[in-house]
Amino acid sequence: MPGLTSPKTRRTAGARLAVVAATAVLPLALASCTDNANANATGATDGPIQVTSTDTECKVSAAVAPSGNLTFAVKNDGAEVTEFYVLAEDGLRIVAEVENIGPGITRNLVLTAPAGKYTTACKPGMQGDGIRADFTVKDSGKQATADADHQKLVDTGVTQYTAYVKDQTEQLVAGTREFAAAYAAGDAAKAKSLYAATRMHWERIEPVAESFGDLDPKLDAREADLEPGQKWTGWHRAEKDLFPPAGYKALTAAERSAISKQLVADTGELSTRTRTVELSADKLGNGAKELLDEVARGKVTGEEEIWSHTDLWDFQANVDGARIAFENLKPALEQKDAALAKDLDAKFSALQAELKTHAKGDGFAYYNELSKDEVQQLSALVDALGEPLSKLTAAVVL
Amino acid sequence: MTANFLIGLREGLEATLIVVLLMAYLTKSGRRALLPRLWAGVGIAVAVSVGFGALLTFGPRGLTFEAQEAIGGGLSIVAVGLVTWMVFWMARTARTLGSELRSRVDGVADGAAWGLVLVAALAVGREGLETALFLWAAAQASGESGTPLSGALLGLAVAAGLGYLLHRGVLKVNLSRFFTWTGVALVVIAGGVLAYGVHDLQEAGILPGLHSLAFDVSAAVPPSSWYGTLLKGTLNFSPATTWLEATAWVLYAVPVMFCYLRANFRRRLRPAAETPAATAAIAS
Numbered sequence: 001m002p003g004l005t006s007p008k009t010r011r012t013a014g015a016r017l018a019v020v021a022a023t024a025v026l027p028l029a030l031a032s033c034t035d036n037a038n039a040n041a042t043g044a045t046d047g048p049i050q051v052t053s054t055d056t057e058c059k060v061s062a063a064v065a066p067s068g069n070l071t072f073a074v075k076n077d078g079a080e081v082t083e084f085y086v087l088a089e090d091g092l093r094i095v096a097e098v099e100n101i102g103p104g105i106t107r108n109l110v111l112t113a114p115a116g117k118y119t120t121a122c123k124p125g126m127q128g129d130g131i132r133a134d135f136t137v138k139d140s141g142k143q144a145t146a147d148a149d150h151q152k153l154v155d156t157g158v159t160q161y162t163a164y165v166k167d168q169t170e171q172l173v174a175g176t177r178e179f180a181a182a183y184a185a186g187d188a189a190k191a192k193s194l195y196a197a198t199r200m201h202w203e204r205i206e207p208v209a210e211s212f213g214d215l216d217p218k219l220d221a222r223e224a225d226l227e228p229g230q231k232w233t234g235w236h237r238a239e240k241d242l243f244p245p246a247g248y249k250a251l252t253a254a255e256r257s258a259i260s261k262q263l264v265a266d267t268g269e270l271s272t273r274t275r276t277v278e279l280s281a282d283k284l285g286n287g288a289k290e291l292l293d294e295v296a297r298g299k300v301t302g303e304e305e306i307w308s309h310t311d312l313w314d315f316q317a318n319v320d321g322a323r324i325a326f327e328n329l330k331p332a333l334e335q336k337d338a339a340l341a342k343d344l345d346a347k348f349s350a351l352q353a354e355l356k357t358h359a360k361g362d363g364f365a366y367y368n369e370l371s372k373d374e375v376q377q378l379s380a381l382v383d384a385l386g387e388p389l390s391k392l393t394a395a396v397v398l
Numbered sequence: 399m400t401a402n403f404l405i406g407l408r409e410g411l412e413a414t415l416i417v418v419l420l421m422a423y424l425t426k427s428g429r430r431a432l433l434p435r436l437w438a439g440v441g442i443a444v445a446v447s448v449g450f451g452a453l454l455t456f457g458p459r460g461l462t463f464e465a466q467e468a469i470g471g472g473l474s475i476v477a478v479g480l481v482t483w484m485v486f487w488m489a490r491t492a493r494t495l496g497s498e499l500r501s502r503v504d505g506v507a508d509g510a511a512w513g514l515v516l517v518a519a520l521a522v523g524r525e526g527l528e529t530a531l532f533l534w535a536a537a538q539a540s541g542e543s544g545t546p547l548s549g550a551l552l553g554l555a556v557a558a559g560l561g562y563l564l565h566r567g568v569l570k571v572n573l574s575r576f577f578t579w580t581g582v583a584l585v586v587i588a589g590g591v592l593a594y595g596v597h598d599l600q601e602a603g604i605l606p607g608l609h610s611l612a613f614d615v616s617a618a619v620p621p622s623s624w625y626g627t628l629l630k631g632t633l634n635f636s637p638a639t640t641w642l643e644a645t646a647w648v649l650y651a652v653p654v655m656f657c658y659l660r661a662n663f664r665r666r667l668r669p670a671a672e673t674p675a676a677t678a679a680i681a682s
Contacts, residue, residue, distance in 0.1 A: 080622050081401045092609050094601050096463035100409075100532045102402035104546040107535045110460045127616040127637065 048073040048108065051122070053082040053101065058122030058131035066140030067115045074098060074122075075106040083123040084109060085130060091119050099126075115139040150335050154281045154396060157328035162279050164324050165205050169271045172201035176267045180260035183238055186253060192242050196310035196363060199235060203317030204324075205274075206294060207287035212273055218266050222304065233262050243307035281329060285393030288325040291318040292386045300379045302367045312364035315378075316355055322389065323348050329396050337395040340388055347385040354381050402536060402546045404627045406553020409529040411631030414561035415587055416481060416521035419580050420514065422568040423488055426576055432514060439518030443526050451530025455538070466527065467602035473524035474595030480517045481588040482654060485581050487513075489661045524591070557631070578662050585658055589651035590634025593643040600640060612644040 048071035050061035055078035074084040085097045086109070095118065096111040115137050121130035175198035182190040202209065202220065210216045219234040226232055237259055241251050251259070298304040299315040326333075326344055333341045354377060358365045370378075417440060424432050454461050461469075536546040568576065600608040616637040619626045629635040636643070 079401065081405055093603060094463075094608070097601065098463075100405050100528065102405050102532070102536060102546050102550065105402070105532075105535050105539045107531075108460070109463070111463060126621040 047071070051075065051084060051120070052077055053084065053122035053124060053131075054078040055080050055124045056131075058120070058133065060120050060133055060135065063134065064136045064138060065113075067113060067137050068140050070111055070113050070137070072098075072109040072120075073106055074101055074109060076101045076103050076124075078124050079103055080124040081126055083126055083130070085119075085121040085123065086111060086113070086135070087119040087121060087132075089117040089119070091132070113137045150332055153332035153335065154329070157330075157332055158279050158281055158284060160328040161284050161325055162277075164328075165208050165274055165277075165279070168201045168205045169274050172198065172205075173267055173271050175201060176264055179238075180264045183242070184253075184257045184260040186256070188242055191238070192308075195235075195239065195242065195308060196305075196313040199310075200313055200317035200320075202235070203314045204321040206318065206321065207283075207290045208274060208277060208279075209270055210290070211277070211283075212270065215266055215270050215273075219263070219270070222306070224303065224306075233259055234266070235263070238263070239305065239308050243309075245307060281332070282393050282397050284325040284329055285396055288322040288392060289386070289389050291322040291325075292382060292389055294318050296379070296382050296386060300375065300382060302375075305367065309366040309368045310364075311367035312355070312358055316364065319348070319351060319355065323352075326389070326392065329392065332396050333392065337391075340391055340395050343388045344385070344392070347381070347388060351378075351381040351385055354378060400549070401622065402549030403553040403556075404622070404624065405532060406550035406555075407557050408553070408627045408631040409525055409532070410554040410557025411560065411628070412525050412634065413522040413529070414557055415564075415632055416477075416584065416591075417518050418561040418565050419568070419584055419587075420484070420518065422565050422576075423580055424514075425565075425569060426573065427488075435512070435515045436518045439515035440522050442515075443519040443521075443523035447523055447526030447530040448533075451527060451534050455531065455534040464602045464604075466531075467598045468604060470524060470528055471595040471598030471602065471604070473520055474591050474598065477517070477520035477524050478588045478592040478595065478650070480513065480520060481584055481591070484513065484517050485584050485588075485654075485658060486661065488577070489581060489658060524595075578659075581658050581662065582655065585651060585655050586633060588654075589647045592650050593639070593647040594634040594636070596643050596646045597636065597640065600642060605642060607640055607642045610641050612639050612641045614638040 049065060050059075051072050051074040052059040053074060053076050060072075072084065072086070074082075076082045081103070082101045083097060083099045084101065084107075086095045087093060088095055095113065096109055098107045098109040101107050118135040118137060119132050120135045121132045123130035175194065179191055179194040179198050182194060206220075209219070217230070217234075220236065221230070221232060221234055222236050223232065223240065238256075240248065241256065244250060295315055295318045299311050299318065302309070302311050304314050305311045326348065330341055330345075333344075355364075358370065358374070417436065420436055421433065424430060424436065533547070533550055536550045539546045568580070571579070596605060599605040614637065619629065619635075619637045621627075621630065621637055626637060
């Protein structure tokens with residue numbers, strides 16, 4: 001009750017009201033600007049859409065417009081005061097309106113309209129539902145400025161991943177030389193100790209390596225997957241020789257030397273080619289997914305390292321490769337789908353935590369030491385991660 | 399011509415009515431010294447509206463429809479708050495008329511006097527932007543023909559003239575009646591302004607219920623008719639009123655009117671010993 005307050009409080013109430021009014025309106029006004037269209041607006045529109053309102057008619061010069069800033073120049077050629085509305089598809093919600101268009105007056109209505117169906121209406125006499133017509137806004141596909149920022153983030157991510165691939169390749173080349181030397185010299189113990197750790201560099205960048213169709217089989221073919229007539233070379237040939245099954249006939253020194261030479265040469269070729277490979281966001285996203293599929297298909301089953309049982313090393317390396325790709329794309333992803341980024345973060349962490357429980361020294365437990373349940377647990381976590389990961393590319397690129 | 403004239407008249411009346419009543423009040427209670435403040439408020443509102451309107455019309459940036467409605471609606475609702483507070487302030491100070499207490503009350507009420515500037519500014523400014531945009535549009539059309547602008551300006555001038563006549567007429571009214579009825583008129587007008595503000599916010603989609611109408615008498619009172627214009631300009635009566643508007647009007651006008659009349663009633667029956675029956679009779 002203002003009548004009961006003391007004069008002092010009333011004065012401050014007045015002052016407070018003034019402050020409230022000013023503070024409420026000013027930012028509102030500043031934040032509510034829209035570009036006035038100039039007559040030479042870019043895009044498909046040639047200046048504003050002309051609307052002519054008479055007492056009986058509502059002529060709209062175009063029924064379709066590209067999305068973005070729309071300008072309607074509404075001229076009143078009638079004798080009554082008119083109003084012009086742009087209504088949502090339901091014909092109820094007002095998207096924008098301009099009132100008090102007296103006879104002979106033209107008033108502009110500027111709005112930013114997303115693609116969709118709308119209704120236009122002139123209201124001569126300022127009453128009733130008005131003279132209505134359908135209006136469509138088509139997606140103009142104009143890149144907004146936000147997209148430029150987004151592209152920057154994507155580009156940064158791709159650059160980072162390219163550097164990661166280069167680094168892993170260099171380590172693979174060096175590691176392969178060392179392994180090949182030990183293996184060719186018949187130092188089985190050293191070769192065995194280097195085998196899994198060196199292969200991790202390969203497994204981390206496998207999607208990139210696999211993109212060179214001829215190199216992948218030469219370097220990483222498994223005996224079970226050999227085509228008829230295909231010469232078996234590469235890592236797994238050496239693996240069988242180093243971790244021989246019962247009744248296996250060991251290779252001669254000359255054969256070992258040939259395989260070693262070939263391994264080093266092919267890895268060198270891989271390194272040369274990766275230097276000029278053009279990566280892109282979709283390759284990163286799809287590559288991350290491929291790595292996970294790779295885990296689900298080969299590593300979980302224990303088929304990859306059938307003699308050495310070092311599957312968990314490969315497993316970890318595949319997860320590393322996928323996680324780095326995801327993390328490089330994460331800033332761009334957070335702009336588009338923060339929830340997905342959060343989900344992926346959580347699921348990568350869960351899988352990593354589970355893998356850690358099998359760590360031993362510098363490496364891991366051998367895969368044949370894992371119980372059925374443990375394998376099952378890993379498999380479930382891989383599947384859980386694979387589902388959101390398959391959405392990564394679309395979320396970032398589209 | 400007529401249509402543009404009526405728009406000018408309507409917008410003009412909406413702006414002048416509250417100012418006129420405040421002016422009459424100040425004159426009547428011997429506070430003519432405060433009149434310049436009222437004019438300052440009006441001047442500020444006109445200048446800001448015209449300048450801002452020109453900027454939005456000719457500048458590189460316009461105002462979104464939602465923002466325009468939110469400004470009109472928001473300012474209207476703030477104006478209602480201020481007018482209400484003014485009405486009760488007037489009721490209080492009216493009691494001290496002719497007593498030596500008055501100067502003391504006025505001294506304390508300096509803040510309230512500054513409030514006068516604000517009330518006047520808001521009363522004019524709440525619709526000022528829309529009016530200015532309309533006038534600039536009319537001015538742009540003058541290239542083709544001068545009639546829209548002259549019609550609109552004539553409407554504004556007539557509104558100002560009517561305001562002046564009202565001012566003169568009101569001054570002739572008996573003193574105690576005058577205070578009661580200016581207050582009552584201000585409360586009714588403020589109720590209309592509140593409903594108007596609610597409607598603006600409904601159009602902007604800030605408040606719901608734009609399409610649930612309490613009544614629609616557009617057929618009987620066309621908004622484009624002269625009487626429709628006068629009703630809208632004075633009482634902010636809109637022929638098609640939404641439930642939310644109507645509810646806001648009732649919830650504001652009834653209790654405020656009751657409190658105001660009771661305050662007046664007390665003043666006249668000093669020492670206050672009113673019977674509930676009498677109060678009820680006045681309030682009803």
